[in-house]
Amino acid sequence: MTELFYSSTKTYYIPAENGGGLLVDTGYAGTLHAFFGAIKSAGISIKDIGFLLATHYHPDHCGLAGELQTLGVTLIIADVQLPFIHFSDRIFERDGLPFSPVNRASASVISLSGSRGLLKSIGIEGELLHTPSHSEDSVSLLLDNGDCFVGDLEPAEYIPAYGGSVPLGADWHSIMSRHPRRIFYAHANEKVL
Numbered sequence: 001m002t003e004l005f006y007s008s009t010k011t012y013y014i015p016a017e018n019g020g021g022l023l024v025d026t027g028y029a030g031t032l033h034a035f036f037g038a039i040k041s042a043g044i045s046i047k048d049i050g051f052l053l054a055t056h057y058h059p060d061h062c063g064l065a066g067e068l069q070t071l072g073v074t075l076i077i078a079d080v081q082l083p084f085i086h087f088s089d090r091i092f093e094r095d096g097l098p099f100s101p102v103n104r105a106s107a108s109v110i111s112l113s114g115s116r117g118l119l120k121s122i123g124i125e126g127e128l129l130h131t132p133s134h135s136e137d138s139v140s141l142l143l144d145n146g147d148c149f150v151g152d153l154e155p156a157e158y159i160p161a162y163g164g165s166v167p168l169g170a171d172w173h174s175i176m177s178r179h180p181r182r183i184f185y186a187h188a189n190e191k192v193l
Contacts, residue, residue, distance in 0.1 A: 001147060001184075006038035007031045009060045009186045012149055013044055017123030020050020023073070024141060024149045025186055029063035029092040029099035049073050051108075051122060055151025056138040057081060059088040061186065066100030075107040076118065080130050082109065084137035112139070129174050133167035140171075146181030155183075155191070 004011040007027025015021040021044075027035065039046065052069075053076045054062040062085075069075050077085060085102045092099040110118050115128035126143035134152045141149040154162070156172040175183075183191040 002042050002044065003184075004035070004038040004042060004044075006034040007060070007063075010184070011035075011038075012184060013039070013042070013049065014124060014143070015048070016050065018121075019048075020122060021048055022076075022119075022122065022124055023049050023052045023068070024184075025055055025061045025151065026052065026064035026068065028060050029088075029095075029097040032064055032067055032098075035064055046071055046073075051076055053128075053139075053141060054081070055140065055149065055186065056135045057084040057087045058135065058152070059091050061151060062088055062102070063092070063097075063099060066102050069103050069106055070100055075102060077102075077104070077107045077109045078115065078128055078130070078137075078139050079109060079111050080132075081137040081139065084135075087137075129171075129178075131171040131174065133171045140175060142175065142178050142180060146179065147184065148175060148178075148180035148182065149184045150175070151186050153185070155185075155188070 002013040009025055009027050011026055012024040013021055051074050054065055065075055089101050112128050112130055119126050128139045131138050131140045131153050154168055159169050162168055181193055
């Protein structure tokens with residue numbers, strides 16, 4: 001796994017056994033040049049990236065999704081995310097940023113229960129979990145090796161500060177029941193469990 005940090009959001013590249021690795025999240029729209037600089041510095045080519053997963057469709061997590069699709073990267077969309085894939089379009093338009101809208105027709109739309117099969121087909125062992133306490137479209141990627149990518153999910157230590165938030169607690173219960181070893185956040189440092 002390689003961490004790419006070229007905007008305010010950490011992007012992660014996970015190589016796949018079958019080639020065509022998986023990118024988790026992208027920066028804000030307008031950061032494509034910086035993205036190419038980051039992958040070049042990491043020794044990754046755009047040809048090494050076969051798939052992209054946005055943990056959710058807030059502007060700082062999906063800004064390059066449409067552009068990467070036009071470059072041949074397959075966007076994986078969990079069915080729970082479908083109503084939200086164009087959430088950020090109006091923000092990018094308002095801010096006058098260059099972006100390409102997500103193309104649902106060229107994406108791979110999957111159910112959460114089908115995520116393990118799709119990931120296995122590209123050479124990655126793991127699954128997607130619906131973790132909606134941050135936003136209704138948030139998903140987390142939990143790999144069988146114990147690596148867990150949670151996007152903007154608040155850390156479990158924050159549950160008491162939220163007054164025992166049932167949604168946040170339920171998200172972490174779901175994650176912890178799968179015994180992760182490392183948690184990767186989009187805006188915080190990695191946590192080793």
